[in-house]
Amino acid sequence: MVLIVATVALCLCxxxxxxxxxxxxxxxxxxxxxxxLSEVEAIMGESATHADVxxxxxxxxxxxxxxxxxKYDFRQWTAQGWMDTSCVVVILDNDHVVCRYYNRxxxxxxxxxxxxxxxxx
Numbered sequence: 314m315v316l317i318v319a320t321v322a323l324c325l326c327x328x329x330x331x332x333x334x335x336x337x338x339x340x341x342x343x344x345x346x347x348x349x350l351s352e353v354e355a356i357m358g359e360s361a362t363h364a365d366v367x368x369x370x371x372x373x374x375x376x377x378x379x380x381x382x383x384k385y386d387f388r389q390w391t392a393q394g395w396m397d398t399s400c401v402v403v404i405l406d407n408d409h410v411v412c413r414y415y416n417r418x419x420x421x422x423x424x425x426x427x428x429x430x431x432x433x434x
Contacts, residue, residue: 335359336392336399341415344403346374348410350388353403361388367404377404377412385411395423 335358343356354360367387369379377385386405391398397419404412 334392334394334399336390336401336415338415341401341413344401344410344413346410346412350386350403350405350408350410353388353410353413357390357401359390361403362391363387363389371404371406371412374412375414377402377414 335356340356344353365387366384367377367379368381368384369377370382371377371385383406386408388403388405390401392400397417399415399417402414402416403410
């Protein structure tokens with residue numbers, strides 16, 4: 314019983330003191346076309362977790378089609394939660410934002426733990 318209470322207390326402390334991730338829809342709304350990469354990093358609080366060069370077309374400020382075309386810089390910030398994985402994607406042309414969007418997938422840490430456990434049995 315003491316172990317259960319200690320585990321629950323530890324989880325609550327982690328949730329309270331861990332803070333909210335910068336990877337959220339509100340921060341995506343703060344990123345606007347024309348912003349520089351340094352302005353985006355100031356909003357996100359750190360450098361991107363993934364950077365690459367992609368080819369495609371910017372259809373609007375929230376839609377990028379990876380169908381060939383022009384080369385753009387790609388930056389992604391990712392946050393791994395217990396129940397989902399969220400990411401902010403920013404597409405840049407000449408170091409300025411041309412497209413940005415938020416994506417949330419339902420596979421988080423809990424999904425990975427369940428998959429690992431089921432592979433063991």
